[in-house]
Amino acid sequence: MATILKAENLEKVYRVGKVDVPALRGVSLDVEEGEFLSVMGPSGCGKSTMLHLLGGLLTPTKGRIVIAGEDLTAASDSKRTDIRRRKIGFVFQRFNLFPTLTAEGNLRLAERIHGNGDDDPGHRREILRLLRLEDKMHHKPLELSGGEQQRVALARAVVTRPAIVLADEPTGNLDSENSAIVLKMFQELNRRFNQTIIMITHNPEAADASRRVIQMRDGYIVEHATTVRTP
Amino acid sequence: MDSIVVSNIRQRPLRSAISVLGVALGVVLVMLFTGLTRGMSNDLQRRNSNVRAEIIFTRPGSIELTSASTNLSTKYVERLKSIEGVEAASPVILDFYPSGAFGVEQVEGVEWDSFAKMNNISLIEGHPPRAFDEIVIDETKASRKHPVGSTVKIFGDKPYRVAGIYSPESGARAKLSIEALQNILETPGKCTYILVKCKNSSDQVAVAKRINEQLPGNKVQFTRDVFTSIETAIPSLGIFLRVLVGVASVLSALVVMLAMYTTITERTREIGILKAMGASRRYIISEIEREALLISVMGLAVGFAFAAAAGFFIHKATGLIFEFGGLWALTAAAIGLVGGAMGAFYPAVRAANLDPVHALAYE
Numbered sequence: 368m369a370t371i372l373k374a375e376n377l378e379k380v381y382r383v384g385k386v387d388v389p390a391l392r393g394v395s396l397d398v399e400e401g402e403f404l405s406v407m408g409p410s411g412c413g414k415s416t417m418l419h420l421l422g423g424l425l426t427p428t429k430g431r432i433v434i435a436g437e438d439l440t441a442a443s444d445s446k447r448t449d450i451r452r453r454k455i456g457f458v459f460q461r462f463n464l465f466p467t468l469t470a471e472g473n474l475r476l477a478e479r480i481h482g483n484g485d486d487d488p489g490h491r492r493e494i495l496r497l498l499r500l501e502d503k504m505h506h507k508p509l510e511l512s513g514g515e516q517q518r519v520a521l522a523r524a525v526v527t528r529p530a531i532v533l534a535d536e537p538t539g540n541l542d543s544e545n546s547a548i549v550l551k552m553f554q555e556l557n558r559r560f561n562q563t564i565i566m567i568t569h570n571p572e573a574a575d576a577s578r579r580v581i582q583m584r585d586g587y588i589v590e591h592a593t594t595v596r597t598p
Numbered sequence: 599m600d601s602i603v604v605s606n607i608r609q610r611p612l613r614s615a616i617s618v619l620g621v622a623l624g625v626v627l628v629m630l631f632t633g634l635t636r637g638m639s640n641d642l643q644r645r646n647s648n649v650r651a652e653i654i655f656t657r658p659g660s661i662e663l664t665s666a667s668t669n670l671s672t673k674y675v676e677r678l679k680s681i682e683g684v685e686a687a688s689p690v691i692l693d694f695y696p697s698g699a700f701g702v703e704q705v706e707g708v709e710w711d712s713f714a715k716m717n718n719i720s721l722i723e724g725h726p727p728r729a730f731d732e733i734v735i736d737e738t739k740a741s742r743k744h745p746v747g748s749t750v751k752i753f754g755d756k757p758y759r760v761a762g763i764y765s766p767e768s769g770a771r772a773k774l775s776i777e778a779l780q781n782i783l784e785t786p787g788k789c790t791y792i793l794v795k796c797k798n799s800s801d802q803v804a805v806a807k808r809i810n811e812q813l814p815g816n817k818v819q820f821t822r823d824v825f826t827s828i829e830t831a832i833p834s835l836g837i838f839l840r841v842l843v844g845v846a847s848v849l850s851a852l853v854v855m856l857a858m859y860t861t862i863t864e865r866t867r868e869i870g871i872l873k874a875m876g877a878s879r880r881y882i883i884s885e886i887e888r889e890a891l892l893i894s895v896m897g898l899a900v901g902f903a904f905a906a907a908a909g910f911f912i913h914k915a916t917g918l919i920f921e922f923g924g925l926w927a928l929t930a931a932a933i934g935l936v937g938g939a940m941g942a943f944y945p946a947v948r949a950a951n952l953d954p955v956h957a958l959a960y961e
Contacts, residue, residue, distance in 0.1 A: 424874060424954045445878060452876025459958070463871045467605035476602060480877050523875075 371530055371563050372398040372421065377430035379416050390416040391427070392586035398531070401561040403553065405574040408583035414567045415535060417583070421565065422455050422533045423447040435530040452481055456524030460536035462516040464508040470519045471504040474526050481527040491526055497559065498522050498552055514545030518552060525556055532556075534566040538573050550576040603889045606861070613857055614893060620853025621897025621934045622904060624846035628930040629905035629922055631842055635835065636926075637919035645736075646821070648768035650717045651688070651793035652802040654824055655809060658817045666692040668785040670792065672776075674813065678794055681812055683805035685797040688712040689789035691779045692770070695753050704770035705752055707779025707789075710734070716795045717768050724762030730778040732761035739771040742917055753782065793821075843929060850897070850937030854890050858945040862886070869949050870957025879950035886946035887939055894938030898931055 379391040391413045398404055406414045419425040421432060423439050426447075432439040437450050457463075464473050474491070495501050498518045508516050517537060524532050534553070538546035554576055556562045566577060574580045582590035607614045655678060657670050668691050678687040691707035710726035713719075724746040727734055733752070735744060740763045744750055749757040752772065764773075780786050796805050806818045862869070872882055909920035 419955050422874070424958075448873070448876055448878050451874070452878075455876070457874045459871075459874075463867070463874075463958070465602060465605075465868060465871070467609045468602060472602070472605070477875055480872070480875050480881060 368399040368401055370397050371400040371402075371435055372396070372565075373431075373433045374417075374421065375431045377417065377420060377432070378428045379413070379420060379425065380428045389586055391420070394430075394583075394586070394588055396581070396588065398563060398565060400530075400563055401557070402579060403557040403564045403577040404566070405577040405580045406565065406567045406583060407569060407571070407574050407580055409569070412583040413586040414583050418533050418535055418565070418567050421531075422457060423451045453527075454530040456527065456529035456532045458517070458520050458524050458532060458534040458537045460539035462508070462513070462520045462540070464516055464520055464523070466508050469505050469507050470500065470511070470522075473508075473519060473523050474504075477523045477527055487528075490528070494522050494526055494556075497555055512545070513541050514548050517541060517545070517549050521549070521552060521556070525560070525562060531563045531565060534564060536567055536569070538568070538570060546570075546573065553577075603885060603892060606865075606889055607892060610861070613860070617853060617857035617893045618897045618900055620857070621850045621894050621938055622901035623853075624850035624937060625898055625901025625930045625934050626905045626908065627846045627849075628843055628926060628933060629902065630908060630920070632839060632926040633905070633909055633920040633922045634918060635839065636923055637921040640921055641919045645767045645769055645771075648717060648719065648766050649793065649821055651686075651795045651821055652799055653794035653796065653806055653809065654791045654817075654819045654821055655687075655794055655813070656791035656817050656819070666694070666790045668693075668780075668783050668788045668790050670789050670816075672787055672789050672792075674792055674816075677813065678792060678809065681805065681808050683796055683798070683801050683808065684794055686712060686716050686795040688716050688793045688795075689776060690769075690791055690793060691776055691783070691785075691788075692790040693779060693783065697752070703772070705733075705779070706770040706773045707776040708773050709776050710773070713773075713793070714764070716793060719764050719766060719768050721762045722765050724760070727761050727773065727775045727778065729759075729761075730775070730781055731756075731758050732778075733758045733772050733774050734762040734764050735760055735773075736767040736771045737763060737765050738767060738917075843933065846930075847933045847937050850894070850934055851941035854893065854938040854941030855944060856941075857893070858886060858890055858942040859948075861889075862945045862949045866949075866952065866957050866960040869952055870954050870960065873952070873954035874958060882950040883943075883946040886949060887942055890938045890942030890946075891935065894934045897938070898934045901930065901934065902927070 374394060374396040377391050377394040378389070381388045381390055394417060406417065408414050416425065420427050427440060430440065434450060434454050437454070439447055439450055442450060465476065468476060495504070498521060500518055500522055503511060503515055503519070508519070511519065538549055541549060550573055553564055553566070557564055564577070566573070568574055581588050655674065657667065659667070672689045675687045675689055678684055688709055690713070693705050693707070694702050695705055697703045721734065724734065733750060735750070740760070744760055746760050746763060748760050750760060750772065752758050758774070776789065780788060794805070794809070796802050802820060806820065809818050869882060905922070909922065912918055913920055
């Protein structure tokens with residue numbers, strides 16, 4: 368399998384007043400295409416910072432990130448935005464759906480930003496069927512349960528066929544039943560579409576849904592991705 | 599349409615309504631003030647254009663914007679008629695009385711037969727003023743519930759019976775007999791000016807020259823110069839209108855800017871989500887500008903509708919005349935749209951430059 372993401376010696380230092388706070392202290396990571404990877408660690412270990420760097424929302428103080436052959440770190444802000452639009456899909460802990468739009472509208476917004484419109488209605492239908500959202504599309508987020516909202520968010524993230532889906536604590540706001548459903552959806556997307564997924568979580572049960580887990584602490588990867596966990 | 603622009607406007611109806619009204623206010627200001635200026639000016643021009651006489655013979659300083667003197671002897675009428683090139687001469691007293699929307703209205707004292715013949719006006723109902731308490735009025739004044747036989751109060755509470763209605767409009771809307779006005783003003787044998795009709799209109803300059811030579815010491819003017827538009831009579835009115843347009847522009851821009859700024863602050867996290875989804879700066883700015891333009895368009899529609907309705911009802915209530923011009927309507931539309939777009943630009947740029955990580959974490 369090809370390497371779809373390569374991060375080399377990533378460092379990120381935040382300037383807080385007159386103090387430099389290192390969030391990442393030299394993280395290297397290779398992710399293969401079609402991998403489902405979990406990143407675990409206690410609060411403040413740098414997992415969210417790493418996710419934001421991998422998604423191009425932040426620039427590293429040092430290091431290099433290459434996603435599907437494109438160097439994110441050498442890119443300008445507008446170029447990073449362009450790479451993010453084409454290659455990255457985000458899923459957030461708080462769902463982050465647009466409350467004034469229906470589920471359908473949220474998906475169409477993603478497609479409009481991506482610029483592909485209705486290029487592949489078949490792919491769209493398959494995602495909706497897989498995530499069991501066909502009869503939810505005309506509802507606004509407030510009319511949906513937490514689990515349904517997260518599934519809509521997941522659909523929004525994958526409908527544009529990104530190279531990588533970055534999920535930041537996707538089950539953090541869900542009960543155990545809905546968490547299990549959403550994690551199963553992640554697995555299905557990974558299995559059916561060979562979707563590469565990097566998921567941040569502090570929940571070992573959520574991490575068990577993935578195929579590889581790495582542990583972070585104090586800005587380092589302390590347990591590298593050599594252990595393969597079978598879901 | 600499941601559009602983020604439309605849904606955002608619908609989601610915050612009160613704020614959207616206030617923004618729309620802010621834009622509408624600018625439009626209403628421009629339309630009503632320019633409409634009133636045009637209406638009153640064109641009305642005055644229309645009435646003045648129906649004064650067929652080419653020359654006004656008067657004493658210096660006897661006619662001002664809201665006052666007139668009665669210091670010219672009517673004996674000049676016959677002397678003017680004897681001058682070569684003069685077809686007819688008719689004396690007129692011009693006076694003002696407190697009334698109407700502007701606080702003052704004109705009234706003229708005329709020799710009806712010579713005046714009507716000279717200016718080609720005729721009675722469509724009733725008869726000329728004969729008694730001292732009779733007046734004739736034009737159709738516009740008659741349309742405001744003053745039929746023949748009704749009374750109109752002039753010079754305070756003194757009632758005058760409407761003896762006739764004439765057409766077309768010419769000069770003051772109400773006319774008494776010259777003797778009646780001379781009696782009121784205690785100026786027998788006097789008038790404000792004498793209208794002079796030339797046998798040949800193209801000879802008016804030569805006729806005026808002869809009048810000056812034969813009757814020196816008086817003021818001889820052409821009616822085309824005296825009966826001018828309000829804008830020419832009050833040059834600063836144009837400046838006032840331009841200042842008004844500028845104020846309306848700033849008002850619209852400020853209202854939209856404040857509304858968009860507040861909206862952006864409330865939707866900081868949504869902007870962070872858009873950025874996480876890969877929305878470019880241009881996309882974010884265009885979405886916000888589209889929302890502002892939609893608000894502006896709605897403001898234009900409300901503003902034009904309100905201006906038209908207000909003009910109609912104000913005219914009904916006060917007699918003030920509004921004429922809405924296409925060019926000013928385009929100006930008002932441009933003010934609303936450009937003001938809205940410019941007002942939203944700073945908040946839009948600010949939104950586009952938000953740090954996405956901070957925006958996503960915003961509560």
